[in-house]
Amino acid sequence: MSLIHRYQSNGYNIVLDINSGCIHLVDLVTYEVLPCMENELSTEEIVERLKDRFSPEEIRTSVSECEKLKEEGMLFTRDIYESAIDEFSKNSRPVVKALCLHIAHDCNLACRYCFAEEGEYHGRRALMSFEVGKKALDFLIANSGSRRNLEVDFFGGEPLMNWQVVKDLVKYGREQEKLHNKKFRFTLTTNGVLLDDEVMEFCNREMSNVVLSVDGRKEVHDYMRPFRKGAGSYDLIMPKFQKFAESRNQDNYYVRGTFTHHNLDFSKDVLHLADLGFKQISVEPVVAPDEEEYAIRKEDIPQILDEYDALAKDMIKREKEGKGFNFFHFMIDLTGGPCVYKRLSGCGSGTEYLAVTPWGDFYPCHQFVGEEEFLMGNVDEGITRPQIREEFKGCNVYTKDDCKDCFARFYCSGGCAANAYHFQKDVKGSYEIGCELQRKRVECAIMIKAALAE
Missing domain, CATH: 1.10.10 (Arc Repressor Mutant, subunit A)
Structure with missing residues (x-):
């Protein structure tokens, strides 16, 4: 090794x-x-x-x-920590610190790559009731141990289709903070169709972070993120997203896109968003089965790696010209060394982080929702299948064979369990394309730091 x-x-x-x-x-x-x-x-x-x-x-x-x-x-x-993994796994008591509330299993767009099937997640359209959401927050408080800071992401589908319940749950959470010595960090992911001044004002007051879904250039975005009748959504959402980002002082948000086989020149989409004034940008590779026409294939990898190199060089140039921006996948903390806790615990899905459906079922994360073999329990009964939690507790860089010789293992914490399961039918497996791209991103992040330190 x-x-x-x-x-x-x-x-x-x-x-x-x-x-x-x-x-x-x-x-x-x-x-x-x-x-x-x-x-x-x-x-x-x-x-x-x-x-x-x-x-x-x-x-x-x-x-x-x-x-x-x-x-x-x-x-x-x-590595002085590998020998400690068995003891850590055996003695660590899961503490839930974050929930992804599927506030709406419905959507007003028909994105081609959506793993949520226009919000349905292998099931039915539904909106979460205030009562279910309230029970979810109560569960989080009760299962968070002595941890004070808790995170709740309003997710979908499209959360703004159930906006009143979002507001009611934030209010309820704020009331509970004082009673239980907790602090909620609320976040929201939206496609922007229903975004208006009232939503922006509320989010700027209550949401620690917002994720604004946009894929980049107009032709790319409109092809992949149309309305159900086929019309593009770029012209509607973009002015609102620009206004929203400015209202948050270009901080505590992301414009978040997905690139596919159709736009392997995705660095142009990143730079397009930067040219529109956005300072917090994330454009990430689609994860899809090979049979999908938009899926990234092995033969696409060389071009993608070149795109990351080109983007890194452009970011250095812009930073030196005073026009810099953050790119999520190059934002790696290189100052304190790899995080020991993340080495041992992985991403936390299924243990520290759970997804909640509109009717109150628990899954390890949003990408497992609707797959019944990963149904962990519900807001009324709590965790009824702790064996699933134990399985995810064992997901880390020391239990994944493909991680053992990978130089980037301590920066990705073993990668995404959902991607591993969907491609290898094993949460302790790996997603080969994702691993190759992750290694390149780590290399680029280090190079950028080196260049800007001169």
Whole structure:
């Protein structure tokens, strides 16, 4: 198992010490010396191997400097947490800290790639009642232990189709905060069709974050996100989204898009959104079965990787010109090393995070809703199938075979369990295309930090 990952990007020789998270920008001598050291060659053996390219003095100096970094715990570090995973899994008591409330299993758009089937989720159209939502919040409070900060996402379908219940549940949550010493962080995801001044005003007062669904350029968006009768939605939503983002001072929101096989040049969609003034942007790859005409295929990967490189370079240029923006998939915290807790607990679906249907059923996350084998319980009875929770408790980088030799494993926490299940029928599996793209995004994020630190 490799302890370092090295790569070249945009003129930089970059080395990641996988287990500590330390990042090194090195000269070409050190770039070539490091794999020799990892293979435990002696200094003289390294000199002999590289003498045709570098002088013996350069090589010995490089080895000496790398040895110092190794002694300081910044290079070739070992993973001290892997041995703790069994004890952690056995002794950790699940604490629920977040709910995804499916406030509306209905939608006023007919997006081609929607995993929610226009909001129906393999089932029926329905709106969540205030009573069901209230019980869900009560469940969250009761099962959150001593944790004070709790998160609730209003999701769909389209949440604004059940707007009064959203407002009523926020009011109820605020009342409960004082009684139980809790603090709710409410968020909302919307397609913008029903967005108006009253909604914006309420969200700016009560919602910690809003996700605004838009795919980028008009032709891309209108093709993938039409109304049910076929008309595009771009012209209706875009002015409202621009107004909303400005009203939030270009913070605490995302314009969130999906790219597909039809727009593999998605960097143009990201830059289109940036040119419209948006500062918080997320455009993510569609996850779909191969038989779907819009699905991303293995042969698409080289172009997608090139797009990430092009986007990263453009972001550096714009940042230096004072026109920078955030791109969600390049926003990786590289300062404190990989998060220990995320190493051991994964993404938290099925344990810390649950999705709630309009009629009050619990699922591990929104992407499992409607798949009965993952029905965990309901708001009246609580968790009735704890074995599902135990299964998800074991989803982490140490239990997934495909993660063991992946340099990016501590940044994605093992990836998405739903994607793994849908492609390998195993929540401890992986989604190969997603993994390749994730590795590239980590590389780009590191390179951007390096370039902007100069």
